[in-house]
Amino acid sequence: MTENVLDIQDLEVSFKSDGKEVKVVNGISFSIGAGETVGVVGESGCGKSVTSLSIMRLIPSPPGRISGGKILYKGENLLDKKERDMRKIRGNDISMIFQEPMTSLNPVFTIGRQIDEVLLLHKNMNRTQARRKSIEMLELVGIPRAEQIYDSHPFELSGGMRQRVMIAIGLACEPQLLIADEPTTALDVTIQAQILDLMRGLKNKTNTAIMFITHDLGVVAEMCDKVVVMYSGEIVEQADVDTLFNDPKHPYTVGLLGSLPKVEEKQDRLFSIKGQVPPPGTVEKGCRFAGRCSHVMPRCTEEDPPLLKLKDGHDARCWLYDDQFKGKEAGARDTAAAGRKEP
């Protein structure tokens, strides 16, 4: 078996608020293989961005704290590393693209200087070599007139161009793992299509593993091999992309897919999940989705469901799929899976 690039095991992250420690990521585990793209989806506050920041060890501390688990990068636990060693990894082995291309570039430095920075730091290049490599990177991400853009400042570029520059910085050191946190959310659809096209092309060329964090299920369907669905700090379902979209099991995933308006067909009414995400730390026992779930059973509010293995590579955190309940709850389960088609 090939070794995974990233292996997250039982990761827990807590934040202190009002003197109380609240777990915002509660024991999640997943892995990313070489050249694989894994989508992490969920709504605001589900812990997807906190997870990505934990991998980079960028959780502001205090108030945040990684309170348990392991993050294995090529077999080594990143949580045991010294800050000095982490700095060698960031931007070199693992790099990150952020959501806001407007705010994540430094406005007072030229584009060139910001790409050079990573190369000078990690690759022992001199200025001339760095410049050559930077311009090459700009060309790679499809920026016209790369030599001129090298000397421009971020404000002179459009949003799509800035996001390309971010990708160029992210890929400059040829990382093994790229974490893309909502890289296209702030962009228009036609520009989004350009950027996704670019990322797909680069992935095929460089075989980089990508962790793709997004709330847009359409983007996931298009880009990812595997999908992890998060809800309130936990993984509620994970599967390969085809299974997740065509045979979703967890009522939350089913609801999420059903609540998307579709451009291909006209629907009369959208399926909507009632209520809203509970604030972290408010659900004391039982399933965190129980309050909004249309298939809730007495057991759901009593016992926290484990992540159940449904078949190879498909897990769901839901009592509906517990073996002991099989005969009894089969009816409820069928309706859950059919929920997408309900009006």
Added chain:
Amino acid sequence: MTQPLLDVKNLKIHFPQRKGVIKKRTTYVKAVDGISFTVNEGETLGLVGESGCGKSTTGRGITRLVPVTDGEVRYEGTDIASLSKSELREQRKNMQMVFQDPYASLNPRLTVEDILAEPLKAHGVKSRKERRERIEKMMDVVGLNRKFISRYAHEFSGGQRQRIGIARALILNPKLIIADEPVAALDVSIQAQILNLLKDLQEEFGLAYLFISHDLSVVRHLCDQTAVMYLGRMAEVGNTDKIFENPLHPYTQTLLSAIPISNPRQQKERIILQGDVPSPVDPPKGCAFVGRCPKAHDRCHSDRPELQKMGEDHYVACHLYDQN
């Protein structure tokens, strides 16, 4: 034929920009450059386009939150642009706006009651008791718990805040709601709740919506008519089903092909555009889309295309469909 509720003809909104050392040279940002459309009673028109295409400015121009440079905006026959201040105030009862950012569009120092009472006070509902009654009723309508009446806006989640925003717009019983990206800042599951609410309210009160959005799937879901804007101009207007099933303008085709489909088994050929939207200060002379259009020919560089009828309820501004 019945008169449309809102009739916009050749609307132009230009913003002057003074340049040069002594600020003498004036250039104009042509945010909206001659667009026409109508909204009928009880109907929804979706105004779509990318950032900077002028869709929000159009919405603001109609309510005269920004000055109109040229053209007509008729609401039930009266020209909004020619109204005096007091007449305009009266007229605004009939058309209300819902804004994109539910965090920024509600005053954090006011309670729900204060927020919803403001439009009532401004339009002369003097009795406190009556105001309270109407506010409570409106809270029921938009699905807010009456108990929350004295809470502050910051105590609510995004979806609930948007409900407050909708309640504020509805409380004067308008006929037309101009909704500027009302669901863009919301999570998918909350977005579905708000879209369903908007649909229910439309049925209940016979509202007309001018629904401004960049999200085509939302427009498809909600709107009867769709107008696609590009760089301050109309690219294609017509019946929503017709536009989505048979897009004629190359820009509409690109826009539709760019939407990621939430099914890995239905992936399609994508048209990837080159370049970005040009600046509205100095738009191309001919068709606004010419620089990025895969099908551009000579005429597109020199002549500006006008909307032409391509069938029942379907208009397009593109030289590809010229008869001669």
